[in-house]
Amino acid sequence: NHLRKEFPINDFKLFAPRKVVHAVEDATFELYPGQATALVGESGSGKTTVARMLARLYDPTSGEISFRGEPIKLQSHRAAVLRQYRRHVQLIFQDPFASLNPIHDVRYHLSRPLRLFGHAHTEDEVTEQVLALLRRVSLSPAEQFIQKFPHQLSGGQRQRIAIARALAVHPEVLLADEPVSMLDVSIRLDILNLLLRLKKEEQLALLFITHDIASARYFAENTLVMYAGQMVEGGPSEAVIQTPKHPYTQLLLAAAPDPDRIKAQGHGLSEEVHARGEIPSLINPPEGCRFHPRCPHAMPVCKQHFPARTELGNGHWTNCFLYTDQTIQQQTTAPAAQ
Numbered sequence: 001n002h003l004r005k006e007f008p009i010n011d012f013k014l015f016a017p018r019k020v021v022h023a024v025e026d027a028t029f030e031l032y033p034g035q036a037t038a039l040v041g042e043s044g045s046g047k048t049t050v051a052r053m054l055a056r057l058y059d060p061t062s063g064e065i066s067f068r069g070e071p072i073k074l075q076s077h078r079a080a081v082l083r084q085y086r087r088h089v090q091l092i093f094q095d096p097f098a099s100l101n102p103i104h105d106v107r108y109h110l111s112r113p114l115r116l117f118g119h120a121h122t123e124d125e126v127t128e129q130v131l132a133l134l135r136r137v138s139l140s141p142a143e144q145f146i147q148k149f150p151h152q153l154s155g156g157q158r159q160r161i162a163i164a165r166a167l168a169v170h171p172e173v174l175l176a177d178e179p180v181s182m183l184d185v186s187i188r189l190d191i192l193n194l195l196l197r198l199k200k201e202e203q204l205a206l207l208f209i210t211h212d213i214a215s216a217r218y219f220a221e222n223t224l225v226m227y228a229g230q231m232v233e234g235g236p237s238e239a240v241i242q243t244p245k246h247p248y249t250q251l252l253l254a255a256a257p258d259p260d261r262i263k264a265q266g267h268g269l270s271e272e273v274h275a276r277g278e279i280p281s282l283i284n285p286p287e288g289c290r291f292h293p294r295c296p297h298a299m300p301v302c303k304q305h306f307p308a309r310t311e312l313g314n315g316h317w318t319n320c321f322l323y324t325d326q327t328i329q330q331q332t333t334a335p336a337a338q
């Protein structure tokens with residue numbers, strides 16, 4: 001609820017004003033068991049920061065995180081408290097090449113969480129559960145993988161090990177930060193299908209971070225769209241993707257690979273998307289709606305205020321002045337009080 005994250009920047013110039021990266025501004029959303037939620041946006045939009053706050057790798061600057069409806073104590077950094085939280089909430093990193101320690105074999109990687117969280121005690125229990133985890137992520141015959149080292153595995157196999165390691169603690173929430181973006185195109189679908197199967201079998205609440213809105217449509221029941229640290233649209237994927245309301249979502253969809261457009265133009269991006277610039281710096285982001293410098297519909301009010309969330313029905317919402325009523329627009333168009 002209302003998550004915000006700022007990162008101060010160390011500037012070594014004497015008397016220089018302190019700079020801050022405004023990475024995430026007022027992010028509010030929910031995750032549900034057995035459902036995937038895609039968090040979509042360009043690089044630098046704040047998606048990874050959101051996931052890292054949920055995993056408690058970063059402390060929010062302000063806001064609240066609730067688990068099963070109960071606010072969690074963000075002030076407590078005791079190892080026991082964090083371990084208890086991570087029993088329920090696990091994060092899969094983007095880079096399967098960096099997330100495994102090259103000097104340890106698969107058995108070591110998977111046995112650590114099993115022992116740490118008390119799921120296996122004896123060597124036999126560890127071996128049995130490591131083999132079961134390998135089978136759950138479709139690495140078979142499991143006996144052939146248990147003693148392999150990361151350098152003996154392909155990118156897809158490493159990502160399966162990373163997923164198995166997350167599953168070892170029986171989490172209820174899985175945060176997958178661009179889990180296929182560093183893999184060969186040929187195996188991306190396999191990993192996506194694996195995550196889909198596990199979500200269903202384990203009733204996982206899955207947050208799937210991607211810059212590819214086309215895969216969100218395939219993968220997730222719900223979609224959230226982020227731009228420059230602000231969440232701008234969300235709801236059931238069908239509604240967000242079939243009837244996008246926010247101009248940025250419309251732009252993202254126009255930029256998504258479209259076989260028909262590629263055939264006609266020789267590329268997947270519309271000229272309009274290229275013409276409208278890039279995501280702004282988050283050190284000094286635009287006031288109001290951060291999308292206004294790129295928005296074809298920008299109004300004076302957009303430069304002064306960030307629009308409140310407008311409910312569009314059936315769980316679909318957006319933050320855009322195009323969908324607030326006229327009275328609100330007129331009120332917010334007045335210059336801010338000094």
Ligand code: SF4
Pocket residue numbers: 246247248289290291292295296297298299302307319320321322
């Ligand atoms: Fe465009 Fe204004 Fe809507 Fe932002 S609030 S997307 S600038 S119309």
